[in-house]
Amino acid sequence: MPDGPVRLGPLLRQVRDRLTEAGIAEAETDARLLVGAALDTPPLRLALEADRPVTRAECTRIEELISRRAAREPVGRILGTREFWGHAFRLSPDTLEPRPDTETVVEAALGFLDEVARRADPLRIADLGTGTGALLVTLLSECPQAMGVGTDVSVGALAMARRNADAAGVGDRAAFAAMNYGDALVPGLDLVVSNPPYIASGEIAGLDREVRDHDPSRALDGGADGLDAYRAIAADASRLLTPGGRLFVEIGSGQAADVAALFAQAGLDGLFVHRDLAGHDRVVAAQHPDCGKRTAGIQQNGN
Numbered sequence: 450m451p452d453g454p455v456r457l458g459p460l461l462r463q464v465r466d467r468l469t470e471a472g473i474a475e476a477e478t479d480a481r482l483l484v485g486a487a488l489d490t491p492p493l494r495l496a497l498e499a500d501r502p503v504t505r506a507e508c509t510r511i512e513e514l515i516s517r518r519a520a521r522e523p524v525g526r527i528l529g530t531r532e533f534w535g536h537a538f539r540l541s542p543d544t545l546e547p548r549p550d551t552e553t554v555v556e557a558a559l560g561f562l563d564e565v566a567r568r569a570d571p572l573r574i575a576d577l578g579t580g581t582g583a584l585l586v587t588l589l590s591e592c593p594q595a596m597g598v599g600t601d602v603s604v605g606a607l608a609m610a611r612r613n614a615d616a617a618g619v620g621d622r623a624a625f626a627a628m629n630y631g632d633a634l635v636p637g638l639d640l641v642v643s644n645p646p647y648i649a650s651g652e653i654a655g656l657d658r659e660v661r662d663h664d665p666s667r668a669l670d671g672g673a674d675g676l677d678a679y680r681a682i683a684a685d686a687s688r689l690l691t692p693g694g695r696l697f698v699e700i701g702s703g704q705a706a707d708v709a710a711l712f713a714q715a716g717l718d719g720l721f722v723h724r725d726l727a728g729h730d731r732v733v734a735a736q737h738p739d740c741g742k743r744t745a746g747i748q749q750n751g752n
Contacts, residue, residue, distance in 0.1 A: 458499030582610030
């Protein structure tokens, strides 16, 4: 950061250039987010305050944040929050940082909830491996007649999920419980969602360091073939879901057929693969077999 007097406009350009030199792909966006945070100013207002003088203390704070980003610490970790579906979710070392691809789970689940929204009884949702609570909190925010539970093996993650639920105004309809996926839940769920760990153990070391070094390994490592979590979820799904209830899980690249096969072997029906905005297989859906209409094979959206 400059030693002498500096104004915001030139300083912002210097920050952008420094992040670009550090190999940060979204240097312009990250510069605005971090400078805005350091100055306690909304990023969109920075351009309107280009002539604003920046104090030495503010420059010091900006330098602290930019140095962390240049060292490839994710912006969400630096700021302590990550936006998902229009909500700001607080993060901790115990939680995976929610990402835009996971919004495909929300979109798919909301399509099902719209089908059953006129039911008189409250809808019951479970988010297995809830982390920040992003899936559960978002679905409860979008579906006022629903209540739900988030499960996780990490007590720290559950505490953060509770905090995020309360901040979003859905805390009175959300419960959180320490367990492995759904192994201790009681039956009667209309909807089960999950973004479980799905990276094969041998691939963890090769991940981008922004993921490998900052997301908790237990939220990434899916076992030798990346499918351990899906086996656990499949084992409980038929027991947990009501007749016609649905299951939506995020998947990694090339996993659609294997995950669908696990669900079929567990007796689930209505297998469907949802693609994300980039056209990649992102979510496998299944339903309780006792729903009155059975389907054969795997269907895909966009086909």
